[in-house]
Amino acid sequence: MQDGIGEVFAQCPMEHTMNTRQQVFATPDEPVATRSESATGAGDVVHVTLRINGTAYGLQLDPRTTLLDCLRETVGLTGTKKGCDHGQCGACTVHVDGRRVNSCLSLGVMHEGEEITTIEGIGQPGALHPVQAAFLACDAYQCGYCTSGQIMSAVALLDEACGPEDADVRECMSGNICRCGAYPNIVAAIRQVRGKP
Amino acid sequence: MQSFAFIRTEDASTAIASGAKSKTAQQGASVRFVAGGTTLIDLMKLNVERPEHVIDINRLPLDRIEPLADGGLKIGATVRNSDLANHAIVQRDYPVLSQAILAGASAQLRNMATTGGNLLQRTRCMYFRDTASACNKREPGTGCSAIFGANRTLAILGTSEHCIATNPSDMNVAMAALEATIHVQGINGARSIPIGDFHLLPGSTPDRETVLEPGDLITHVTLAPPAPRSRSFYLKLRDRASYEFALASAAVVVTVEGGRVTRARIALGGVGTKPWRSTEAEALLTGEPVGEPTFRRAANAALRDARPQSQNGFKVELAKRCLVHALKEATL
Numbered sequence A: 001m002q003d004g005i006g007e008v009f010a011q012c013p014m015e016h017t018m019n020t021r022q023q024v025f026a027t028p029d030e031p032v033a034t035r036s037e038s039a040t041g042a043g044d045v046v047h048v049t050l051r052i053n054g055t056a057y058g059l060q061l062d063p064r065t066t067l068l069d070c071l072r073e074t075v076g077l078t079g080t081k082k083g084c085d086h087g088q089c090g091a092c093t094v095h096v097d098g099r100r101v102n103s104c105l106s107l108g109v110m111h112e113g114e115e116i117t118t119i120e121g122i123g124q125p126g127a128l129h130p131v132q133a134a135f136l137a138c139d140a141y142q143c144g145y146c147t148s149g150q151i152m153s154a155v156a157l158l159d160e161a162c163g164p165e166d167a168d169v170r171e172c173m174s175g176n177i178c179r180c181g182a183y184p185n186i187v188a189a190i191r192q193v194r195g196k197p
Numbered sequence B: 001m002q003s004f005a006f007i008r009t010e011d012a013s014t015a016i017a018s019g020a021k022s023k024t025a026q027q028g029a030s031v032r033f034v035a036g037g038t039t040l041i042d043l044m045k046l047n048v049e050r051p052e053h054v055i056d057i058n059r060l061p062l063d064r065i066e067p068l069a070d071g072g073l074k075i076g077a078t079v080r081n082s083d084l085a086n087h088a089i090v091q092r093d094y095p096v097l098s099q100a101i102l103a104g105a106s107a108q109l110r111n112m113a114t115t116g117g118n119l120l121q122r123t124r125c126m127y128f129r130d131t132a133s134a135c136n137k138r139e140p141g142t143g144c145s146a147i148f149g150a151n152r153t154l155a156i157l158g159t160s161e162h163c164i165a166t167n168p169s170d171m172n173v174a175m176a177a178l179e180a181t182i183h184v185q186g187i188n189g190a191r192s193i194p195i196g197d198f199h200l201l202p203g204s205t206p207d208r209e210t211v212l213e214p215g216d217l218i219t220h221v222t223l224a225p226p227a228p229r230s231r232s233f234y235l236k237l238r239d240r241a242s243y244e245f246a247l248a249s250a251a252v253v254v255t256v257e258g259g260r261v262t263r264a265r266i267a268l269g270g271v272g273t274k275p276w277r278s279t280e281a282e283a284l285l286t287g288e289p290v291g292e293p294t295f296r297r298a299a300n301a302a303l304r305d306a307r308p309q310s311q312n313g314f315k316v317e318l319a320k321r322c323l324v325h326a327l328k329e330a331t332l
Ligand SMILES: Cc1cc2nc3c(=O)[nH]c(=O)nc-3n(C[C@H](O)[C@H](O)[C@H](O)COP(=O)(O)OP(=O)(O)OC[C@H]3O[C@@H](n4cnc5c(N)ncnc54)[C@H](O)[C@@H]3O)c2cc1C
Pocket: A086, A087, A088, B032, B033, B034, B035, B036, B037, B038, B039, B040, B041, B042, B057, B077, B078, B103, B104, B105, B106, B109, B112, B113, B114, B115, B116, B117, B118, B119, B120, B121, B168, B169, B170, B171, B216, B217, B218, B219, B243, B244, B245, B246
C-alpha cells in the first residue's frame, strides 16, 4: 500500500506543505480553477478555496489528498484525528455544511465553497461548546484519541432526528468507536447536554 | 493511491462523455464518477480501484426527491442516504426503504453515501480488498481465495465456482422488494432498468457486477406507488448491534386481506451475490393464511438453492428465521 502523506507532499510545491496558516492563505480574489468545469492531468495540483471554521484557505492540493489529510497536514488543524482512514472508526468526523461526515473518505478538492467545521471551530479553551463542557464534566474519555470525533458527532446529533432514550443515542453514536470503552460516560455527557436526568 | 486527474462538472453530458472514455464501467475502469466517495475512495486507498480520471458528480442537479403524478416517487442519484431515509414520503409510503438505509453504515457515512453510489457499492470480501490475494473479481483468472478461505460473511445464494462474494447493501434489498427502476443516461441516450436486471450474477465473470457500460450515469431511481394496504418491514441480523454489515437480512412488502396474504414481495440481503429477490417465497405466500407455518414454508423455498461454504452454513437457518420474523412483524 502506498498512500502515505509523504507521497502527497512529494507532489505538492514546497510552500504548500508547510503547516502554517500564512503560507496556505490565499488572497480572496485569486481565480479558482475548480469552480465550475475544470480538467487536470494525472498528478496535477488543483487550486481550491476551502472555508474552514469561517476562514477561507486558498490551497493547492494533490487531488488524492483526503479532506482529513488536508485539514491536518496542509492547514495544520490537528484536532481532527486519523484512526482507521477507511470510514470504520469516526475519529475523523467533521461537519460539512452542518452535517457530520468522515473526512477520511472524502477528497479535499470536492469541498469548494462548502462550510467545513472542525473541533477547533466549535469551541476553544475558555469558551467551550456545551458538548465539550459536558465531556469534561462527565469524564467522557480516557486516552482522548476518539474524543474530537465523538464531540463532532454529538454536536451534530443535537440537530438530528435522534430519539430520547440512551439506546437511541447509542445507535446515533455508533459511527464513533472508542477503543478505551468510554461509552457509558459519552452517553451520559450527551444526556446531560440534552437536558435529560 | 494512484495519481488521477480530478474533474468537476455541473453538466451531465460532460460527465457521461468523460466516463465513456473508459474501456469498462466495471472492475478496472480508468474513469470513475465520485459521489459520496465512501466506496470509491476507500478502494482507491487500497489500490483496488485505480482510476486515472475521477469525475465529481456532486454538483449535477440530481439531488432531489420528487413525488410522481402516478403516486410513485423519483429519487435523484445524488440524494444522500440520510435524506432519503428521513424523507416524509419515504417514511410514510416505503418504510422498508427507510428502515433498510438506517440499518446500514453510520450516521456520518449515510450523510455522504448516495442513491447511485449505494446501488454500486462493492463487496466487503476481504480478499477483494487486499491486492496481495488472488481474487477473480479484482483480477480475473487469479482464482477465488474465499472458497477455501474466510467465507463466513459471504454468499450462499447465486454463487459460482469463480466468486462467492456478497452484495453488502441494505438499501438494495429494500429496492429489490419495492421493484425499483434504475434510470441511466449514457452516450446513446436514456434507458431504464428494473433493479432485478441491474446486478449480474458472478458466473464466470465476477468482475462484471452490473449492466452498466462506459459513460453510463445513474440519474435517478423511481418507485411505483405503494401497493394498496401493504405493510413493509426490514430486518437485519449482524455480529454487532450497529455499524456492521448484514449476515442476513429480509425486506418484505405484504398485503393481507381476510387473514390471507394477497400480495408479497420478498428480498434477502447478506446471503446473495446480488440483492436477492425470492419469487419462490412470494408464490408460496400468496393466497395462504398468515402465520408461522406459511412463513416457514416460504422461508424454506427462499433458501432451497442455498449452497453454503465451509464457514457460513449457519446463514441458511439464520436467513430463514430472519425472513419468518420479518413477515411476522409486517403482518401480525
Ligand atoms: C465502514 C463502512 C460501513 C458500511 N456499512 C454499510 C452497511 O452496513 N450497509 C450498507 O448498505 N452499506 C454500508 N456501507 C457502504 C455504503 O453504504 C456505501 O459505501 C455507499 O452507499 C456508497 O455510496 P457513495 O455515494 O459514497 O458511492 P461512491 O463511493 O461515490 O461511488 C461508488 C461507485 O459508484 C459509482 N457511482 C456513484 N454514483 C454514480 C452514478 N450516479 N452513476 C454511475 N455511477 C455512479 C462510482 O463511480 C463508484 O464506482 C459501509 C461503508 C463503510 C465505509
